[in-house]
Every structure is written in C-alpha cells, then in structure tokens.
Amino acid sequence: MERTLVERLMTAYGSFRDGHMDAALVQYLLLAEQGYEVAQSNVAFILDQTEEAQIFSENETYPRALLHWTRAAAQGYTVARIKLGDYHFYGYGTDVDYETAVIHYRLASEQQHSAQAMFNLGYMHEKGLGIKQDIHLAKRFYDMAAEASPDAQVPVFLALCKLGLVYTLQYLHDLNMSDLVSQVDLDQLLGPEWDLYLMTVIALLLGTVIAYRQRQHQAAPPRPPARPPQEQPQPEAPPQPEAPPQPQAQAPPQAEEEQQ
Structure with missing residues (x-):
C-alpha cells in the first residue's frame, strides 16, 4: 500500500514537471481526499501559484486553495499554517481578517518556531493590524525571527532600521512636539507604502557598501609572506689551550763497565 502511494x-x-497541470491536480486531489498531507499541500500550491490549471473557475481557485491549506495545516505543516495567515491578511478566498491572521501566525511561531511567522507578527505589532500597536513587541519579534533563521537577518535589519524611524517620531511626539511631528505625515508625503520605499533604499545602500568593501578587499595588494625566523648565531666556544708537553723521563746513562 505504501509503495502504491509513493x-x-x-506519477x-x-x-x-511536464507541465500537465490539470492531470497533476486531479491525481493530487484524489490523494488529498484520502487525507494525505503532501497531496493536500500540493493541491493548494498548484491552485495558488499556477494559472494553467483549468479545472476550476477563477472564483473557485483561492477558496479551494484555502480549504486544502487548512487541511494541511491541521496536520502540522508549517508552510500551510503561514499560508492561512497570509490568506486572511490579504483576503485571498476569504474576507480580510487581521485578527485571524494573527492567530495563525502565532500558532506557527509558538508551535513550529517559524521565523517567517515571527517576522509577520513583528510587522503586525508595528502597524497595529489585528493586534495592539507596540513598537517594543515588534522589535522583540523581529529579533526572534533573526535568531530563528540566518536567512531572516537581512530582512530583520531593514525592518529594524524602519522601526527606528517610527520610534523616533513617536518619541518626539511624546516630548510635546506633536505640532512638529504632525507636520511630518509620511503617509501623505511618500504614500501609504513609504515603509517599503525606505526598506528598498536601505537595502540598496547596504548592497553598495558590501560591494565596495568586497572590491576594496580584492584590490588590496597581497601581503608578503611572513619570513621564517632566522636562527641566532651561537657564539663559538674559545679554543681550548693546548696542554703543555709533558717532560718525558729519560733513563739515566748507564755507567760503562770497568774494564777488567
């Protein structure tokens, strides 16, 4: 049975892979109805990402994708849980519901430790969407996302830069400078998506700095190899004085024998 499923x-x-989306969708649908999570998530993915499937009408695509994301999320699939939050955040196949989006993101954050869900919660805390606006909690969730995944460090850095600007404006407002701050209406000055523009500018500046440092590093002349330490000449020992010749004892001359 297991081999047949595989x-x-x-198939x-x-x-x-061959581009026959309708055939793939039908086969995945049959397996999804039997409760297999892989098939459920694949059905939702095809309906969500491709426009070549012609089985369902355009009005049915997102609601059916939402249904299968829901089934896959119920079996513990993290991506499906985040997709449910996205669908309720943007209103795909359902009405826009920020509170429900927060619930799904929180589940993915607490149960599966998803960096994407933590980042999304930070953004919603920053904007006050479906949850109380809190700059400090937004920073906390951004930091948690950076710790959960190295891939989130650059987006978190950009989000924190934007958050710093928001915090500065709020701080000036708290210092009874509301007249000055009220004149700085970024939504009216730059549009409702000014934060995306700011993050794009910061990303370009960051990329420029990194490219400049890499080019500077490549242009630097190579260091000469370290010279091996030279051996210190050892002082030569002074020549030993030659021993004086020892006098050799000579035998005394023998007396000539008296001639008889």
Whole structure:
C-alpha cells in the first residue's frame, strides 16, 4: 500500500514537471481526499501559484486553495499554517481578517518556531493590524525571527532600521512636539507604502557598501609572506689551550763497565 502511494505521488509529480497541470491536480486531489498531507499541500500550491490549471473557475481557485491549506495545516505543516495567515491578511478566498491572521501566525511561531511567522507578527505589532500597536513587541519579534533563521537577518535589519524611524517620531511626539511631528505625515508625503520605499533604499545602500568593501578587499595588494625566523648565531666556544708537553723521563746513562 505504501509503495502504491509513493508511485501515485511520483506519477502526479511527473505530470506537474511536464507541465500537465490539470492531470497533476486531479491525481493530487484524489490523494488529498484520502487525507494525505503532501497531496493536500500540493493541491493548494498548484491552485495558488499556477494559472494553467483549468479545472476550476477563477472564483473557485483561492477558496479551494484555502480549504486544502487548512487541511494541511491541521496536520502540522508549517508552510500551510503561514499560508492561512497570509490568506486572511490579504483576503485571498476569504474576507480580510487581521485578527485571524494573527492567530495563525502565532500558532506557527509558538508551535513550529517559524521565523517567517515571527517576522509577520513583528510587522503586525508595528502597524497595529489585528493586534495592539507596540513598537517594543515588534522589535522583540523581529529579533526572534533573526535568531530563528540566518536567512531572516537581512530582512530583520531593514525592518529594524524602519522601526527606528517610527520610534523616533513617536518619541518626539511624546516630548510635546506633536505640532512638529504632525507636520511630518509620511503617509501623505511618500504614500501609504513609504515603509517599503525606505526598506528598498536601505537595502540598496547596504548592497553598495558590501560591494565596495568586497572590491576594496580584492584590490588590496597581497601581503608578503611572513619570513621564517632566522636562527641566532651561537657564539663559538674559545679554543681550548693546548696542554703543555709533558717532560718525558729519560733513563739515566748507564755507567760503562770497568774494564777488567
């Protein structure tokens, strides 16, 4: 039975790889109705990402994708849980519901430790969407996202730069400078998506600095190799004085024998 399931999944994937979206979708739908999470998430993915599937009308695409994301999320699939938050945040296949989006992001953050869900919660705390606006909690969730995944460090850096500007404006407002701050209406000056423009500018500046440092590092002349330490000449020992010749004892001359 298990081998048959694998073969059916591979057949459906082969149809998807060859561009036969309708055939792949039908095969995944049959398996999804049997409760297999992989098939449920693949059905939702095809309906969400491709426009080549012609089985359902355009009005049915997102609601059916939402249905299968819901089934896959119920089986613990993290991406499906985040997709549910996205669908309720943007109003795909349902009405815009920030409170429900927060619930799904919080579940993905607490149960699956998803960096994407933590980042989204930070953004919603920053904007006050479906949850109380709190700059400090926004920074906390941004920091948690950076700790949860190295891939989130650059987006978190950009978000924190933007958050610093928002915090500065709020701080000036708290210092009874509301007249000055009220004149700085960024939504009216730069548009409702000024934060995206700011993050884009910061990303370009960051990329320019990194490229400049890499070019400067490549242009630097190579260091000469370190010279090995030279051996210190050892002082030569003074020549030992030659021992004086020892006098050799000579035998005394023998007396000549008296001639008889």
